[in-house]
Amino acid sequence: MSRVASTQADAKQMQTWLNHKFDTESVASFKAGPGIQKLQLKFDIDKLRQCYRDMQGQLEDLGSGFHVMALTRRPGVEHPTPEDNCGRFWTRVDDSYAEVPRDIMVDESAYSEFNPLFADTYLAEVYEQLIARFPIGRMRVLGKDPYNCNSWHRDPEPRLHIPIISNPGSLFVVNHHCTHLPADGSVYFTDTRGYHTALNGGEESRVHIVAALPYAGQQVSD
Secondary structure, rough: OOHHHHHHHHHHHHHHHHHOOOOOOOOHHOOOEEEEEEEEEEEOOOOHHHHHHHHHOOEEEEOOOEEEEEEEEEEOOOOOOOHOOOEEEEEEEOOOOOOEEEOOOOOOHHEEEOHHHHHHOOHHHHHHHHHOOOOOOOOOEEEEEOOOOOOOHHHHOEEEEEEEEEOOOOEEEEEOOOEEEEOOOOEEEEOOOOOEEEEOOOOOOEEEEEEEOOOOOOOOOO
């Protein structure tokens, strides 16, 4: 294509884009897409938020705007170890685009005991509802400060997300699909075996329950 032709084509395409009606409403709601889906299961958001208010002092500050509270544990391990708060992921760190592994592999199925600290709370009911349906590994309450973003990476297994506190600037991205996950008691499947990130571009903290799904034969390894 000649320079004149390409200039005219770009100018015409630009006008088409400018004439397209832009959307500022749907971005504040959930939109299912590849790697992110909503389940039928739903919880009482008021009870979830009350639990969080009662227990938020238990969240551990891991730095960099990241907070965690373990809801499941390995039997006999009363206090979380560094291993419990990390785990294998893969990422691409520079313009070579070469993928590199980070941290050690974690046996998610070993996290089979619900933390007795929360045994008499609504969180225990949430756990029972989940394990009646799915294999559940590490289940944690994860907090993310305002204007904060995770790395771009992939995990060995998918995750469930149950937002407790959110805002319209809190988004989840799996590969090319990005959406808001409203905190209304809904449970979301996120296929975090694909590249993904969670970001909080809002002015308030974002708090989710996140549970690993260690289905046999579905976990990615080296």
